[in-house]
Amino acid sequence: MSTESQRKSTRALNRTTLAWAFYDWANSAFALSVMAVLFPLFLGSYWSAGDSGSQVTARLAWITAGANLVVAILAPILGTIADAGGYRKRFLITLAVIGAVMTASLGLVGEGEWPRALALYLLASIGFYSSTVFYDSLLVDVTEPRHYDFVSTFGFSMGYLGGAMLLALHVWMLRSPATFGLESAAEATRYAFISVGVWWALFLAPLVLWVPERRRAGKRVRGVIGTAYRQLKATILHVRRYRNVVVFLSAYWLYVGGVFTVISMAANFGQRLGFDQKDLVLAFMITNFVGFPATWLYGVAANRYGPKHGLYFALAVYIAVSGLAGFMTNVREFFVLAIVVGCVQGGVQGLSRSLYASLIPEEAPGEFFGFYNMVTKAAHVLGPLIVALTTTVTDEPRYVLLALLPLFVLGAILLSLVSWSRVTASR
Numbered sequence: 001m002s003t004e005s006q007r008k009s010t011r012a013l014n015r016t017t018l019a020w021a022f023y024d025w026a027n028s029a030f031a032l033s034v035m036a037v038l039f040p041l042f043l044g045s046y047w048s049a050g051d052s053g054s055q056v057t058a059r060l061a062w063i064t065a066g067a068n069l070v071v072a073i074l075a076p077i078l079g080t081i082a083d084a085g086g087y088r089k090r091f092l093i094t095l096a097v098i099g100a101v102m103t104a105s106l107g108l109v110g111e112g113e114w115p116r117a118l119a120l121y122l123l124a125s126i127g128f129y130s131s132t133v134f135y136d137s138l139l140v141d142v143t144e145p146r147h148y149d150f151v152s153t154f155g156f157s158m159g160y161l162g163g164a165m166l167l168a169l170h171v172w173m174l175r176s177p178a179t180f181g182l183e184s185a186a187e188a189t190r191y192a193f194i195s196v197g198v199w200w201a202l203f204l205a206p207l208v209l210w211v212p213e214r215r216r217a218g219k220r221v222r223g224v225i226g227t228a229y230r231q232l233k234a235t236i237l238h239v240r241r242y243r244n245v246v247v248f249l250s251a252y253w254l255y256v257g258g259v260f261t262v263i264s265m266a267a268n269f270g271q272r273l274g275f276d277q278k279d280l281v282l283a284f285m286i287t288n289f290v291g292f293p294a295t296w297l298y299g300v301a302a303n304r305y306g307p308k309h310g311l312y313f314a315l316a317v318y319i320a321v322s323g324l325a326g327f328m329t330n331v332r333e334f335f336v337l338a339i340v341v342g343c344v345q346g347g348v349q350g351l352s353r354s355l356y357a358s359l360i361p362e363e364a365p366g367e368f369f370g371f372y373n374m375v376t377k378a379a380h381v382l383g384p385l386i387v388a389l390t391t392t393v394t395d396e397p398r399y400v401l402l403a404l405l406p407l408f409v410l411g412a413i414l415l416s417l418v419s420w421s422r423v424t425a426s427r
Helices: 003-007 015-047 053-085 088-108 114-137 145-175 185-202 205-210 224-240 243-272 277-305 307-325 331-359 365-393 398-402 405-415
Strands: none
Touching (some): 015 114, 015 145, 015 205, 015 277, 053 243, 053 365, 088 114, 145 277, 224 243, 224 365, 243 277, 243 365, 243 405, 307 331
């Protein structure tokens, strides 16, 4: 039996794929508790206390766009360097630790210190997003092409479960600070940031211990920056040779920009509509618990029907939600729409990753996933930029999600032009 065969079990779920998926469990605490809930709410109610809602929305949108712009520039460079030296795990571990430390440091930021909070959040976000460059590229090392859909969405479902469990603890802390020996919800939130950093670092361990990395023998990196930029140019030329990859990335750039912005701006959206902070946190907790089985079922369905059908369904849901959000009047409607989004947001991300993995050449996963993550982060700049510009035109928060509608519609149209078959996925 070859070394490669030993690394990849014929079973979709095994120790290696579980260890890989546990990094989704680890870093989703940042994505779900900090990025989606705690940071937007605390930025408005504590670090920017007294400032207008539109100012807070603009700060959140600009810092989110800035973090993703940095990673969009770095992603292909990091991927090229990592592929050349076989250092994907080392980069992932380093960036994850940076992200965890910066996240925990948010718990030390005082009231009114929004510039310091934004700076730490920027660094934590860069650590989070950059680590996913290497995490995504390891998918091709832990399982066979025929299992990409299931394992990829299983990773996202693990992320939802882990993130929801920690967020449930945060909800309890916020609703009953005295139970934990804390004086107020603000103090509970500060400790929540610290807990996310600890969680992220702790559950990084399974990947460190049990996930293999395919190395290229004898290849050394010299003049890494120059080499990386030359490789980036070569990557662009390389990607252009694959029509399906180009069309898919064009569609993905549009629709995932909308998906990300809904996730990152929803708490701020609800806060500006006057909904109670505790209700918003509870809504996100329920959404994440719903996301676990829903995302897992997406993977099962994709194995049978193919990833494109699942993506079409998810984009139809986002189109409906973006339109209906413009007519939202009470927190119950927020709960309903949040839960509906929770049923599809993990699936759309997981199936996008697995569909892309089935379209790219197997010999250069780091290079192509570095480019994929550059496109992802460019999309994550696009959505928040639309939000930031919208706030300069109107103070009405309902228009924020309505402005995202074209991203989903155009993305779905381009996705329909991508050719995919079982033969492609099992190459």
